[in-house]
Amino acid sequence: MAAAERGCGRLPLALLLLAASASASPRYAPDWESLDARPLPSWYDEAKFGVFVHWGVYSVPAWGSEWFWWSWQGQRDSKYEEFMRQNYPPGFSYADFAPQFRAGFYEPRKWAELFEAAGARYVVLTSKHHEGYTLWPSSTSWNWNSMDIGPHRDLVGELGAFLQQKNIRYGLYHSLLEWFNPLYILDKENNFTTQNFVQTKILPEMVDLVNRYKPDLIWSDGEWEAPDTYWNSTEFLAWLYNDSPVKDQIVVNDRWGINTGCKHGGYINCKDKYRPTTIPKRKWEMCTALDKKSWGYRRDMDSSDVMTDLEIIQELVFVVSFGGNYLLNVGPTKDGIIPPIFQEKLLSLGSWLSINGEGIYASKPWRVQMENTTIPMWFTLKQSVVYVFYSDWPQEGMLPLTSPVPTNVTRVSMLGVPGFLKWSQASVDQGLLVYLPQLSPDILKMKVWTLKLEEVK
Numbered sequence: 001m002a003a004a005e006r007g008c009g010r011l012p013l014a015l016l017l018l019a020a021s022a023s024a025s026p027r028y029a030p031d032w033e034s035l036d037a038r039p040l041p042s043w044y045d046e047a048k049f050g051v052f053v054h055w056g057v058y059s060v061p062a063w064g065s066e067w068f069w070w071s072w073q074g075q076r077d078s079k080y081e082e083f084m085r086q087n088y089p090p091g092f093s094y095a096d097f098a099p100q101f102r103a104g105f106y107e108p109r110k111w112a113e114l115f116e117a118a119g120a121r122y123v124v125l126t127s128k129h130h131e132g133y134t135l136w137p138s139s140t141s142w143n144w145n146s147m148d149i150g151p152h153r154d155l156v157g158e159l160g161a162f163l164q165q166k167n168i169r170y171g172l173y174h175s176l177l178e179w180f181n182p183l184y185i186l187d188k189e190n191n192f193t194t195q196n197f198v199q200t201k202i203l204p205e206m207v208d209l210v211n212r213y214k215p216d217l218i219w220s221d222g223e224w225e226a227p228d229t230y231w232n233s234t235e236f237l238a239w240l241y242n243d244s245p246v247k248d249q250i251v252v253n254d255r256w257g258i259n260t261g262c263k264h265g266g267y268i269n270c271k272d273k274y275r276p277t278t279i280p281k282r283k284w285e286m287c288t289a290l291d292k293k294s295w296g297y298r299r300d301m302d303s304s305d306v307m308t309d310l311e312i313i314q315e316l317v318f319v320v321s322f323g324g325n326y327l328l329n330v331g332p333t334k335d336g337i338i339p340p341i342f343q344e345k346l347l348s349l350g351s352w353l354s355i356n357g358e359g360i361y362a363s364k365p366w367r368v369q370m371e372n373t374t375i376p377m378w379f380t381l382k383q384s385v386v387y388v389f390y391s392d393w394p395q396e397g398m399l400p401l402t403s404p405v406p407t408n409v410t411r412v413s414m415l416g417v418p419g420f421l422k423w424s425q426a427s428v429d430q431g432l433l434v435y436l437p438q439l440s441p442d443i444l445k446m447k448v449w450t451l452k453l454e455e456v457k
Contacts, residue, residue, distance in 0.1 A: 269286070
């Protein structure tokens with residue numbers, strides 16, 4: 001009897017603790033005013049750099065872009081129709097590509113190792129693109145998912161396990177619309193006054209994604225044809241922030257309805273390859289692709305279509321100096337191979353970050369983001385240290401900095417080079433003239449250099 005009494009005594013206490021815990025965390029209402037007030041989890045701003053992965057059935061034809069199906073049978077683009085006539089038999093449908101999406105050489109452990117070597121702090125995988133094919137065994141996508149047809153594998157889950165081992169945050173891209181889903185087409189014909197597609201397909205599969213894989217980020221897309229009220233976006237986000245298993249760490253973007261871009265969500269990316277010229281009021285991200293013409297893998301890609309090492313590093317530095325994150329996309333082949341040219345670019349960036357990442361990760365925008373006087377340069381701030389990035393080496397070996405205000409204890413160094421550099425004051429009020437080290441092959445291969453200024457204003 002005594003033991004039973006003690007057991008009964010513990011139950012109310014547990015309930016009281018649970019209630020206290022619940023009351024300690026703010027509850028978010030299903031409206032944008034409340035949802036937008038949620039603080040962004042700090043890991044996202046500190047991460048700065050992530051890798052985007054576009055992979056799906058479109059990786060089988062691997063021609064044109066990841067919008068292959070829509071270009072071929074939605075827009076009836078003559079170039080795509082001719083491609084199909086020349087390469088596939090009459091009557092071949094888009095669904096017939098799926099059995100060829102085998103992912104036979106997909107090794108998620110190697111992917112995770114590559115992304116770690118690239119310096120990525122988060123990875124975003126397309127769990128489902130606009131074609132509707134899911135890379136996990138979704139119960140609402142019968143016979144149009146990676147377990148039922150194609151690889152017969154849980155591609156989302158396999159990668160997540162290895163990223164977790166590497167301490168890399170895992171994000172899942174998810175398209176709201178599906179071009180040719182009959183339920184979506186019916187809702188669209190009804191001017192989105194019905195929600196058959198959302199209630200039976202989208203909401204169940206998004207809840208499944210969260211509960212099953214516990215992602216750190218949901219990268220929503222495909223929102224542009226309907227308002228957020230059709231997608232039930234605020235109701236889903238309220239559940240995500242209040243009651244989901246990832247409520248404390250989850251981060252989302254701004255693509256939740258035709259009326260939400262650049263306005264609502266956890267952070268903004270506004271449009272693909274968004275690149276503001278002033279610091280936005282909200283945390284932001286630039287997503288871009290190594291292949292300048294496509295997000296998915298293309299067999300017709302030319303080497304000149306691929307970003308150069310210098311373009312990648314310059315863009316990363318620009319984005320971070322203006323307070324953004326940089327999400328750089330690769331498109332694997334249907335077999336699950338990340339093309340060697342993409343691997344080379346990621347490893348080159350990772351090599352640069354291993355030396356210069358000190359001025360990138362967990363940095364903040366400085367009071368001046370860039371100078372473009374004689375040599376373009378960008379600035380970041382970490383605690384009281386200012387970092388200066390530049391990609392042109394002055395012939396005379398002296399770099400003038402206009403914005404910093406030095407003191408008599410200012411020290412200047414270059415990341416990757418031992419010791420301190422000499423400098424002189426450029427004017428009475430502010431500015432430095434930094435005497436750079438002798439240019440060596442090791443310094444030259446960095447392409448973008450970083451000065452570290454300590455004790456400056």
